Amino acid sequence: MFEEEDDYKTCLGCNTTLSEPYIRCGVCMTPTTLLCLHCFAQGFENDSHYSNHDYEIIKTDFALFEDHWTAAEESDLLKAVSDCGLGNWADIAAQISSKSPEECERHYTHCYINHPATPLPAFPEPEFQPKPLPIVFKLSDDPPRPLESSALCIEMAGYMAARSEFTSEHDNFVELDLRNITLEENEEDILEEQLKLAALQVYQSCLMERHRRKRIVRSYGLINYKKLSVHERRFEKTLRRYMDPLRAVMRLVPPSDFDKYLEGFNYKEELKREVEHLQEFRENGLTQLRHMKVYNHLKLRRELERSKRHMLSDILDHIQDETACQSWLQKQAALSNGVKYFPVTHPSVPRKSAPPLDIVGLPGFEKLNEEEKELCSSVRLVPEAYNEFKSILVAECKKVGSLKLAQARALIKIDVNKTRRLYDFLLSQGVIRKDSI
Structure with missing residues (x-):
């Protein structure tokens, strides 16, 4: 049976707090006779109640609408809604204690509003009246209230x-x-x-x-x-780079004066930009304002054409390269025929050799002979570094008896081409020798 009486009930026989399941007499209705299972099994009787009266077994651990909601929880939910008001699901869930606010809202909306089942428990009009949803107050962002350390x-x-x-x-x-x-009235020590x-x-x-x-x-x-x-975004184009330095001195003048100063500064920058545009027009031979619109249009078109990729500059740089000229002509023919994507091989740019290094006066220059000076200048090697590399290679050759190019490259951590030139020069001079095997 589904009990709707007070939460705390006592047994008429032993006066203890009742816990489900318990017995309710079907005859003694005023007052209602409630007995625990122990007193009922002993056949408790008094002046108005006898053991042969009809009885009901009261328990609320069964489901009414959904399997995971018992009748006791349904009763607690309806009572909590009546007490707290519809919409205060956090307080309602706190009274039920076995369900979350989301579960209470979903179950009440589904079973009692969207899909009400018949019959539903009747509520006296004064005890339960639907209340509007609570008003959620949000802290204003003006002025902001940021969290600490944010x-x-x-x-x-x-x-x-x-x-x-x-x-x-x-x-x-x-x-x-x-x-x-x-502070005392009569202070002795002045x-x-x-x-x-x-x-x-x-x-x-x-x-x-x-x-x-x-x-x-x-x-x-x-x-x-x-x-x-x-x-301050209004001044983004003109005063953006000045805003941070100006903000440090704004306290020296009143706020209204500082705003007027910013407006004046912004107007000055706009005039400055306009004067620069006029100077550009005058440099290009424009003397009338109606010509400026045409000039700006042509300027944008020139910049757009300049941004487009083409091979004319490469062809001019490599006019002697027949392959590059042929490639450019094929591309132009394809573009004239309406082909947008045409695989073109770009001409390779010849690598320019570095000029000889002027080693006169550098450390170690006086220790070199004419051939060594010519080598250091062409290889762009400092004389002092050359003498150091030479001593390393000669010492390794005497130690091992011979020296290979791979060994020289392992000893000297410089450009491999410079190492090869240095290795061949020392071989030709007879300073080191190569293994004949």
């Missing part, structure tokens, strides 16, 4: 707009210097009294500085940094 909080220097305070005030621990100061008054003056100046900083934050609109950024 990126926005760091940008605002820890300023809490709702409290008009900083998380760390200017000279944050100045109050510690005053905690033990006491010097100590003057020190105390000086400490109070320092504290007063600190308070004034704190007030000044907060006033700057409020007066110049630094509280809502995002809103200030949106306002």
